[in-house]
Amino acid sequence: ARREGKNGVQVFRSSLDVAVHGQLHLETRLRLALQQGGLHLHYQPQVDVRTGQLLGFEALVRWTDTQLGLVSPARFIPLAEEAGLIGELGAWVLNEACRQAAAWGLRVPIAVNVSALEVAQEDFTQQVHATLRRHGLDGGQLKLEVTERLTVQDLQRAARQLAQLQALGVQLSLDDFGTGQSSVSTLLQLPLNELKLDRSLITGLAESPIEQRVVSALISLGRSLNLSVVVEGVETPGQLQVLRDLGCGVVQGYLTGRPGPASMWTPHLNGPLPL
Numbered sequence: 150a151r152r153e154g155k156n157g158v159q160v161f162r163s164s165l166d167v168a169v170h171g172q173l174h175l176e177t178r179l180r181l182a183l184q185q186g187g188l189h190l191h192y193q194p195q196v197d198v199r200t201g202q203l204l205g206f207e208a209l210v211r212w213t214d215t216q217l218g219l220v221s222p223a224r225f226i227p228l229a230e231e232a233g234l235i236g237e238l239g240a241w242v243l244n245e246a247c248r249q250a251a252a253w254g255l256r257v258p259i260a261v262n263v264s265a266l267e268v269a270q271e272d273f274t275q276q277v278h279a280t281l282r283r284h285g286l287d288g289g290q291l292k293l294e295v296t297e298r299l300t301v302q303d304l305q306r307a308a309r310q311l312a313q314l315q316a317l318g319v320q321l322s323l324d325d326f327g328t329g330q331s332s333v334s335t336l337l338q339l340p341l342n343e344l345k346l347d348r349s350l351i352t353g354l355a356e357s358p359i360e361q362r363v364v365s366a367l368i369s370l371g372r373s374l375n376l377s378v379v380v381e382g383v384e385t386p387g388q389l390q391v392l393r394d395l396g397c398g399v400v401q402g403y404l405t406g407r408p409g410p411a412s413m414w415t416p417h418l419n420g421p422l423p424l
């Protein structure tokens with residue numbers, strides 16, 4: 150961008166300036182969305198590999214800004230973390246997901262993504278407990294999907310909070326397992342009920358013997374630790390077939406249902422999913 154400065158001197162905005170400006174603008178818009186109810190949730194089914202039965206939904210936050218259009222959570226979640234907005238955003242997501250689960254009378258858990266920064270907050274357990282009570286849900290009706298991205302001290306604090314939630318029956322899932330965000334070391338440090346294998350591990354599953362062996366080993370790892378294993382990002386029948394052969398229990402992906410608004414799933418809660 151080129152501008153006329155004082156005395157007619159031309160000021161060129163560096164691309165860094167533009168990036169910083171864009172980031173600030175995004176932050177302002179996100180604050181506004183939080184204040185004005187501009188966020189909503191989509192839900193994606195988690196499905197039993199053998200029976201096709203619905204085992205849960207993952208809630209995924211969506212933001213459509215009037216100026217910026219649809220902004221990906223992969224972009225605005227990290228921004229919310231940096232801008233100190235993640236507490237407010239996370240509280241909204243948790244409340245809305247629990248409200249929807251209660252409105253549906255959902256018998257399977259609703260899974261909510263929580264930022265590691267949130268879990269490390271001293272009052273996190275209290276907040277989750279209060280939200281469950283507000284909507285008359287049992288702990289077992291909620292699952293929290295956690296990723297690493299914590300310092301060691303945070304991880305210890307997070308582990309304590311999560312253990313308290315687990316005692317309430319809340320299920321804990323280690324999200325993005327197999328990526329840099331989520332490692333075997335985290336597995337040793339957090340109380341968990343589930344491992345969620347990242348979709349990057351299965352992109353070539355149908356063709357790649359190496360991917361098959363790695364996924365097979367991770368499924369065994371989960372089983373030997375008494376964790377259920379969910380594989381995300383399943384897009385093709387070929388991937389699904391291999392996962393079935395490897396003894397994977399639960400899948401989630403475009404093949405078995407794209408994320409969509411609650412109204413899209415309401416008619417299908419008690420019958421078979423429209424797969």
Ligand code: C2E
Nearest residue numbers: 209210222223226242262263264382383384402403404408
């Ligand atoms: P994630 O938790 O790993 O969620 C899975 C992402 O993969 C979602 O992207 C989902 O829409 C997408 N996905 C599902 N099935 C398929 C598939 O078959 N193929 C492909 N290519 N993608 C699939 P989304 O909704 O854009 O979310 C991106 C990330 O943003 C999430 O990754 C999660 O880390 C974060 N996120 C989303 N909602 C929330 C939230 O409410 N709170 C927090 N803290 N993070 C969230």
Ligand code: CA
Nearest residue numbers: 207262294324
């Ligand atoms: Ca997730």
Ligand code: CA
Nearest residue numbers: 325347348381
């Ligand atoms: Ca992932």
Ligand code: CA
Nearest residue numbers: 297329332334
């Ligand atoms: Ca690490």
